[in-house]
Amino acid sequence: MPVQNARHINLRAILEQLSRDGIVGYEEQAAHLGNVTGQRLAAMDQGSHIDVLFSEHLEWVLHRRRGWMDELHEDDPLEA
Numbered sequence: 031m032p033v034q035n036a037r038h039i040n041l042r043a044i045l046e047q048l049s050r051d052g053i054v055g056y057e058e059q060a061a062h063l064g065n066v067t068g069q070r071l072a073a074m075d076q077g078s079h080i081d082v083l084f085s086e087h088l089e090w091v092l093h094r095r096r097g098w099m100d101e102l103h104e105d106d107p108l109e110a
Contacts, residue, residue, distance in 0.1 A: 033100045037080040040099050044088065045075060063091055 048059050056075070057068035065087045066074075074080050085099035092098075 034080065036102050037085055037099050038074075038077065039102060041074060041080060041088070043103075044092065045071075063088065 045059055048054075048062060053059050053062050055068070056072040060066045060068040060071045063071070066084060070078075074084070080099075086096065088094070089096055089098050
């Protein structure tokens with residue numbers, strides 16, 4: 031499983047969770063996450079490259095361990 035695939039799946043899950051929490055739209059989500067513009071966040075959500083620095087930034091912001099963005103988590107009970 032390519033790392034980019036996992037990063038895209040995890041980014042989509044993060045954005046869906048933010049929407050459920052009332053943080054809706056790329057601009058608002060980008061402001062909440064920091065270190066990214068709404069336009070760049072939209073591009074990544076639509077398949078653009080997600081680099082290591084942004085992945086690590088998301089892990090830090092979301093209190094995830096390093097490397098979390100590079101793995102799939104559908105069977106992880108802590109992610110339910």
